[in-house]
Amino acid sequence: MTALSEMGGMMKQSTKLLAVGLGSAALVAALPAWAQGAAAASPIPAPTVDKGDTAWMLVSSLLVLMMSVPGLALFYGGLVRTKNMLSVLTQVLMITCMVAVIWVTYGYSIAFTGGNQFFGGLSKAFLMGVDANSQAATFSNGVYIPEYVYICFQMTFACITPALFVGSVAERVKFSPLMLFVALWVTFVYFPIAHMVWYWEGPDSMAKAAITGGAALDAATNDGGYLFVKGALDFAGGTVVHINAGITGLVMCILLGKRIGFPKEPMPPHSLTMTMIGASLLWVGWFGFNAGSNLESNGVTAVAFINTFVATAAAGLSWLLTEQIVRGKPSLLGAASGVVAGLVAVTPASGFAGPMGSVVLGLIVSPICFFFVSVVKSKFKYDDSLDVFGVHCIGGITGALATGILDAPFLGGQGIADYTTKPGTLSAGTYDMAHQLWVQLQGVVITLLWSGIGCLILYFIIDKLWGFRVSEEVEHEGLDIAEHGERAYHY
């Protein structure tokens, strides 16, 4: 059987804004003409699966997996002290393994099937009803990819997001409670937010509803995640991945407390060489993350690709320039941090902005993140060990808001996609910057609240039952020996 078009995916915003822009009366008036046309021959192309799209999406899934292991693992691993190297590598690798299993068990179903606007259903739990012939919608009418490919691609996103926030609690968190926390966190925080931001039925279902018109169109317009229906733009996960992981990181590190000796005792990175390798793998992998989020291999994929390239380069440059001006020395860690900040910021904007807009975004994001990791952190004295909040949350917010501006066609952006005016064909919708920015802000705030409060509740439950923090003795000795019974290096 074919389970068509369970599509989440990155937003080309569809009918809601259009209805707001044009007024639904005009829309309804135009409908009978379409209905007659539809009776003769459907304007919606027949569903097809393209081998090129499929191949690209398989490669993209692998690229995103490579971002987690070994990319993120090495990036974070290099930043901790020798005695805690393996603890970070183990956490990232095990989170990836565990979340992959949870994803196929019930995660995909909660995130990407219909239910209400906040939680999907369990109709595809254990991937029920999905087989090699099942198809998932993309952003073009009539273009599909095998559903297994879509499941794998989205799985890699679910795997990397919780692995991001282990950076904030590194060097002092107990392994097993952390794993339990991650299992609950993806269930109650990640899957619902992914559903809210990315779930919709796909362009063909919009087109069909538009042809039928009236109540069907209203129903189709509202059949999506809460933020998707609002029209929030998040191409590859600025809210779902980065703001989400970033705010959880901040809450976690405040609740868990500072490392012993922070900030007086030196805690320098044990290998910036590893960090450089990790950051470089992240950059390469991020092409799968952003360009892959178009779900097809076409011109918009190229837009996301070039944006991911140039925003990152600009952000690396501007972090280093900031450091040169403020500190007098350009550091490798600064360059690597700038690269990651640029990748984070361009994530929500990648398929919407133009290349020049992305360069500007990259130039702006680094000084903002630099300010948070070097000034705000020491002022408020929270021990976000590897700057998950300062880079991912702040960079994510910058990118999410900038997306509302850079999407503007007159700034070289892609504008708003409209699937209903000419059903079966993608046309340009009405772009309204003030409205778009307002919607983007709502997306940011709702993500911050949902994730922050969700993580607070989960933390308290697990901390009461189990305890989140290692003993003082273990912390001094290092988590590698005490928690895992091994050492990273035998010289």
Added chain:
Amino acid sequence: MKLVIAIIKPFKLDEVREALSGVGVAGMTVTEVKGFGRQKGQTEIYRGAEYSTNMVPKIKIEVACASDMAGAVVEAIQASANTGAIGDGKIFVLDVGQAVRIRTGETDDSAL
């Protein structure tokens, strides 16, 4: 017998080794060490977190020699490890009570 201990700048090791070979020293022990003297450490900055590291990496050389050679050994090290800048290091000379070559059991001067 004397034990000459020298703390030198790491990049001077090869020159010192050659100079010592030149005066007939046949063996030495070299260790990587850290410490400070008049030369203060450097400041490291990681994403705005500043650490002043007051320990400077150095090389420690230990040479055991016959008492009459000690003067030449000290001179060779002093000449070869010298750059004229703060942090060139120090040389200490100690008396040695006994020496034994483990393989043969030879003692004192013949064990060196």
